């Protein structure tokens with residue numbers, strides 16, 4: 157697609173992550189062709205942003221994250237993390253990224269402090285240079301420093317995973333489905349934490365199924381579907397792509413025949429007296445829609461309108477791209 161690698165000007169800092177033509181085919185069973193999980197995906201993650209990678213189940217999001225993490229070998233293409241190529245400079249590439257996995261995995265007998273100290277050791281960070289206390293405070297777990305990890309609530313465990321991913325002070329934090337199966341209150345807490353880290357300069361990439369989450373948190377959103385990139389735009393622009401608006405009108409009497417008028421994209425009678433008119437907001441307005449219905453002799457008793465949101469964009473993009 158044309159806007160896969162967005163326009164950059166010479167003044168822009170280099171991207172935090174640059175992905176080019178990334179392809180992954182998982183080996184199939186004997187005689188099977190295998191699964192093409194990523195199909196020539198290219199995009200940049202700009203520095204300092206919260207970048208959302210959105211897509212339905214099985215779209216290829218985890219595959220992409222796992223390639224960046226060095227856990228899955230790509231079939232072809234390239235990826236640079238903070239300027240380090242994952243093939244030519246894998247050690248440095250890995251140090252530039254902290255990954256929060258989808259699954260919560262801890263040794264239940266370690267305390268949060270020990271979890272972070274062990275991770276520091278894993279990265280070869282000397283005891284005096286470790287940031288365990290600071291990180292516990294940053295994820296609001298200072299008072300749980302010495303609790304057993306198994307006694308932490310689900311939300312605390314997720315926050316501890318974020319701290320663990322930040323032990324080596326990477327400039328990029330990647331969260332794979334950070335709020336899957338998390339209640340609303342906890343989701344808000346995690347969003348706040350992600351926002352705080354970003355405000356301190358960390359570039360954040362998150363994968364999510366939740367459109368609301370992407371819309372609220374992300375500066376930019378890329379959508380993948382069936383292994384292909386189908387959109388990559390600033391969130392506001394992406395939402396603006398949903399040009400359809402819906403007006404629902406309740407009329408004074410039963411509708412004989414739903415009227416199709418100029419500027420209407422779709423007309424549906426949801427019950428004998430209620431019409432839902434979908435229109436292109438660039439071509440007409442709610443007022444004009446109502447005027448056209450009134451011109452047919454109906455009186456309007458009630459009106460509601462609905463703006464298209466990211467959900468609508470997502471549905472229209474993914475259905476258009478279906479093979």
Ligand SMILES: Nc1ncnc2c1ncn2[C@@H]1O[C@H](COP(=O)(O)OP(=O)(O)OP(=O)(O)O)[C@@H](O)[C@H]1O
Pocket residue numbers: 182183191192193211212213214215216217218219220
């Ligand atoms: N190890 C594997 N071997 C074979 N096929 C795989 C393997 N891992 C993933 N796949 C397939 O590749 C496709 C992409 O999977 P992936 O896990 O990347 O999707 P996803 O977008 O992360 O989905 P989810 O949101 O469910 O995690 C799916 O069809 C999946 O079944």
